[in-house]
Amino acid sequence: MRKIHTTLAGVAMAAGLVTTASAETTLRIQTHQGQSSSYGQAIQDFVDSVSVMSGGELNIEMFYSSSVVPSAETFDAAINSILDCDMTNGSYQAGKNKAFQFVSDTMGGYDSPLQYQAWVEMGGGREAVNELYAGYNMTFIGAHVGGQESLTSTRPLAGVADLENWKFRAPPGMASDIFASLGAKPIVMDFSEVITALESGIIDGADASTLGNNLRIGTYDIGKHTNFPGFHSMAADHLACRTDVWEGLSEQHQTIIEVAYQNVGMDLILQTLVDNGEALAKLPDMGVTTYNWSAEDRATFRAAAQEQWNVYGGETEEGKAMVDSHVAFMQRIGLIQ
Incomplete structure (x- = not known):
């Protein structure tokens, strides 16, 4: 995966986001992705970047492969303070409300991950999702997806x-x-x-x-x-944090998380494009x-x-x-x- 830590740290320093205060905050987050997968590598870059950009003030304890609770229970584990944030898939909560399906995957809707991300960032998607999540004391930070299956x-x-x-x-x-x-x-x-x-x-x-x-x-x-x-x-995973935890972070730390997390989405789009291209070249020889x-x-x-x-x-x-x-x-x- 593309390493972004030094670049993002420089951006944060230039913007005056990183301070020398000694207070430290740790967020406990679970993902269903394995650490060695492309998704897992991008998520680890996110973890490292948050620490670097915050000068060590803000750290993430990431639990890979649903090692704390089953994947579908991650959202509730965050609600109930077992975790602080959920980095799995919104559709796992469709049993609560079918609206959660449309956080993750419209099925047959968007042709590219950029179109979906544009909905989140510029098409009112973030606001629509947060109207849903607010009822569960959760805040939607964003989403990441590599591409079409x-x-x-x-x-x-x-x-x-x-x-x-x-x-x-x-x-x-x-x-x-x-x-x-x-x-x-x-x-x-x-x-x-x-x-x-x-x-x-x-x-x-x-x-x-x-x-x-x-x-x-x-x-x-x-x-x-x-x-x-x-x-x-094209199922998108999300980052969602318990609202009281998110609102308890400083504006500086919220911005660091948002900027670092946007890079997860872009890294996965680029990596999936490369992985799919390499796979496509191999398939004819496999018949x-x-x-x-x-x-x-x-x-x-x-x-x-x-x-x-x-x-x-x-x-x-x-x-x-x-x-x-x-x-x-x-x-x-x-x-x-």
């Missing part, structure tokens, strides 16, 4: 027509419903079961991860068909066929996704507000009519 399949997957009776590993919730509406047969199973299920023929394919990550975990050793660029999913879905097929998927946005978002006022925010911004940037 690619599907793995043991049979051709050139377009929407190939989804008919396609049995694939899917996460629970909206993703399964969108694919099912297009004729696929989603089977909800844990991520760790994907390889075994592909080998045994229980599934024809999998909704797993990005092209680079799929190659790394070995799905293309079995499934010799994939799509790229991706279009169906993997790559499909770039047509604009018409992408539009068909997005239309099916929008129907489910209305179903999921329509269940609560917060969900409707979140969907309306995304749709308004997608129209603003010309992504949908």
